[in-house]
Amino acid sequence: MLANAGVASRRVAENLIVEGRVRVNGEVVTELGSRIDPTTDLVDVDGTAIQLDPSKRYVMLNKPTGVFSTMRDERGRPDLQRFTNEWPERLFNVGRLDAETSGLLLLTNDGELSHVLAHPSFGVTKVYIAKVDGRVTAQTIATLTRGIELEDGAIAADKARLLSSSTDGGGSLIELTLHSGRNRIVRRMMDAVGHPVVDLVRRQFGPLHLGTLPAGRARELTKVERGALLTLARPAPSGPSQVLPQDQEPRRDDDPHSAGSDQET
Template sequence: MQERLQKILSQAGVASRREAEKIILDGRVKVNGEVVAELGSKADPDNDVITVDGKAIVVAENRVVILLYKPVGYMTTMKDPEGRPIVTDLLKGVKERVYPIGRLDYNTEGLLLLTNDGELANTLMHPSHEVDKGYLVRVSGKVSEEQIGKLTEGVELEDGMTAPAKVAPVSESEHNSWISITIHEGRYRQVRRMCEAVGLSVVRLKRSRYDFLEIGDLKPGNFRFLAPEEVTRLKRKVYAGSGRAPRKTGIVARRQPSSPSPGGRGRGGGGGRPGGKPRG
């Protein structure tokens, strides 16, 4: 079935629809060897050979979304020039070629979504949708009300003022404290930099929530497939108020492989239960 080229590029994860339009206008797209540089042009992703900058694109027939507990010590990329482990190494038994929605840095653990649905990935990562992301943060020493107040109001970083965050104390011990921080921005190492800006030293950082999705009782390295209704709920969230109706998910129900992880391979450091309340 023929579809607009910008939609095909978006579904393949090449770019958002708006960015795909520019790629087409720049003459970077070919269909069956012929340059197509007009918006509104259509192609059949099942029968036509579509390339961007000479590289063929593939639109996944069966779209999946995976919720992974990323351990510390894994890169959120598709390859690493230094040869460090990457998150897709953990997806044993997954046949689809999926890629991360956003990133968690090497020393951060927790909830990471991966998918082969390019349009969904681009939509969720777009800053205009302000998807809440919740973190549990263990810091050295005690946290003052003044520090919590500054984080809540927003702090000045080298790339500008952060948006207000939701911050609350969780637990406290003699040497460490746990706080929860919820943000909707996606800047590089943002939570760590926010804490450093108010004088807090981060010992452990774990993303525990992405919008309504929670990490639950997953252990480091384990994962599960999202159910179609969960994907639909995500889409309704990001399309709300945009005037666009959620596209049918195309998500297939999948059973998680019986041995999805290396078992206890996570190197998150101690001091908290992966699915429960952190210990100080």
Template sequence: MERLQKVIANAGITSRRKAEQLIIDGRVRVNHQIVKELGTKVSFQDIVEVDDIPIEKQTKSHTFLFYKPRGVISSVKDEKDRKTVTSFFEDFDYRLYPVGRLDYDTSGLILMTNDGDLANGLMHPRNKVDKVYVAKIAGFLTKDEIRQLQKGVVIDGKKTSPAKVKVISSDSKKKTSIVRLTIHEGRNHQVKNMFKAVGHPVDKLSREQYAFLDQTSLVSGKYRELSRQEVAQLKELIVK
């Protein structure tokens, strides 16, 4: 007999802590009955379902690189019934979850996986996994503003970690610039808030690289499954 949350986590659906929340939220059934008791134990003979999908259909790990379009929510469900990243994977017979988030109006690369340990490892701040964004901003960055972004700016009372900044181009007529920003943090609206902190609101934003993975061969709304080698490389980025 094993604790229910451990069985769910071992199936690669999500982390044990998030599995506990799934149970509390009433999204887990044992033998077709909703179970909300965290101390519940189950055996291999019991039928365990998460969101009405038996976990035995989710035991093999899958990780996809997905090019999220603008106007799509980076979550499993949305209270406003807007399109979510999981809606692009509805025909699969296993559940996938987004690794972190991209804003509703931000396009670009996001990982989708049913490997809870991989997801949590990649999102943990200590592992400092680089994400590369390209932003169209208002105005032109000065050398001092670039240095501020590189050293870190204060957002909500907390300084951001050092970033890499490169101005790709500037449009003197439209008074806009295209800037590449590399960070490893994942705070809410971080890229937009960083540029806002130095006086340059973001007009358009896209994530073009996640760790060593880039958007080559992908267009908006499309995805590809990562190879075993790519998954192994991602796991090498995670501190044990």
């Protein structure tokens, strides 16, 4: 099981089991040769989830500006399909970035994981770098973290950091950390404090970091990244499942300006 998943050699995998470091569906397994169903059972080693189903694909895309977050745009605008030709599986995007926002977008054929991560109640943390008009002050940063009132309710950044601020009208660079999936939330927050967004990049989605991946390029997640992502999406062993009923599934409209879960930022 673990050897086939690429976790360790068969001998090392047996030692992990004997040492009680392997859990199946939240229960420690110490018996060698225990059978599991890779399509339904959840396995972790030292608390890190293991991918057992080789049919599941997880791809990180650095979405360029001008591309709409849909696999097939009915109006013929640039969409995500061109970035998935390398993989035979039918991939789809987890959440959205608006056409003028670039950065990290997760593509997968794992419907259950996508459902959990994209649902607003799950609150996956996202980190953005925004270039904005004007000179942002420490008081503005404090306002963003303290909270502001928008037309659809109050919102506060989990974290906000001023990276640079020009004194000659060149604008400011800020880092915002949010778990909200509200429509165009970063742009609306910055508009509300008087600093419209000029350029916006999502650098982080949950445990995934964009790193040096060039704009317009996609790559499969590493084993470590897959483990971190699957661990995030799985329920705690002693707690209730985070997976919500299917009738609460977020909308997947092709209109990038529609309301819904994790739509645009």
